[in-house]
Amino acid sequence: MTHYYDQHLHTHFSYDSEANFTDYLENSTGVVVTTEHFDVANPVSDGKTDAPDYAAYTAEINALNKRYGNRILKGIEIGYYAPKEAEILAYLSDKTYDLKLLSVHHNGEFDYLDEFVADMPFDTIMTRYLAELEYAIGRLPADVLAHFDYGIRLFDVSVDDLKHYEPQLLRIFQKMIDHKLAFEINAKSTHLYGHLPLYAYAISLVRKLGGSLFTLGSDGHKLSHYQLAFDELLPWLKTQGVTELVVFRDGRHEFVTI
Ligand SMILES: [Zn+2]
Numbered sequence: 283m284t285h286y287y288d289q290h291l292h293t294h295f296s297y298d299s300e301a302n303f304t305d306y307l308e309n310s311t312g313v314v315v316t317t318e319h320f321d322v323a324n325p326v327s328d329g330k331t332d333a334p335d336y337a338a339y340t341a342e343i344n345a346l347n348k349r350y351g352n353r354i355l356k357g358i359e360i361g362y363y364a365p366k367e368a369e370i371l372a373y374l375s376d377k378t379y380d381l382k383l384l385s386v387h388h389n390g391e392f393d394y395l396d397e398f399v400a401d402m403p404f405d406t407i408m409t410r411y412l413a414e415l416e417y418a419i420g421r422l423p424a425d426v427l428a429h430f431d432y433g434i435r436l437f438d439v440s441v442d443d444l445k446h447y448e449p450q451l452l453r454i455f456q457k458m459i460d461h462k463l464a465f466e467i468n469a470k471s472t473h474l475y476g477h478l479p480l481y482a483y484a485i486s487l488v489r490k491l492g493g494s495l496f497t498l499g500s501d502g503h504k505l506s507h508y509q510l511a512f513d514e515l516l517p518w519l520k521t522q523g524v525t526e527l528v529v530f531r532d533g534r535h536e537f538v539t540i
């Protein structure tokens with residue numbers, strides 16, 4: 283039986299991580315897939331594009347796969363930003379991945395995790411972020427909708443706050459399902475930003491719409507966050523009615539019973 287493994291992970295091929303593949307390989311036994319940041323016009327980097335060096339990424343994986351029995355798969359976390367869509371598509375056009383995450387991290391002016399965002403009005407941020415997220419889905423090929431709550435991670439949000447946006451959330455999740463994207467349960471959001479109740483609510487909406495593809499990812503940038511709280515989250519998911527998760531290889535998913 284395939285054991286479930288982390289579907290959202292970073293190494294030094296991401297601009298904001300210093301982790302090595304070996305950190306994860308030597309502290310696990312199964313498959314390791316990394317999803318490196320590709321953020322065009324990144325405000326965190328003064329508007330420059332942060333892209334993984336694909337040739338170096340592939341070369342390091344090929345070398346390690348010889349030493350570690352082909353345990354590593356290739357992935358990317360695509361930060362969608364509409365004004366630079368052509369640049370995103372051009373970068374992706376000649377590259378292959380096992381797993382592609384779709385994210386919205388910034389709006390060209392600021393990243394939603396920039397400290398000052400926490401002092402802005404919740405509804406201003408939520409409205410702007412959800413519009414960008416809704417638009418992003420289907421604009422490029424991807425496998426997973428990552429951290430649906432990224433834009434509001436810095437806010438102390440209740441389920442009632444989210445319910446004001448239920449019609450739009452339903453549209454977003456329906457679009458996600460129509461484009462065959464899996465819904466990601468993001469362990470950093472649930473366990474470091476306190477958004478577990480928001481995920482319970484979101485999962486209930488996705489299931490109500492008939493969605494059946496779910497992934498669990500730590501969003502780890504270092505070993506201490508690898509498979510973060512998976513021992514709690516896997517049983518918790520069952521209480522939410524999610525008994526199977528999916529893992530990706532070459533863009534195709536396989537169900538794993540949890
Ligand atoms: Zn992300």
Ligand SMILES: [Zn+2]
Nearest residue numbers: 290292359501
């Ligand atoms: Zn990430």
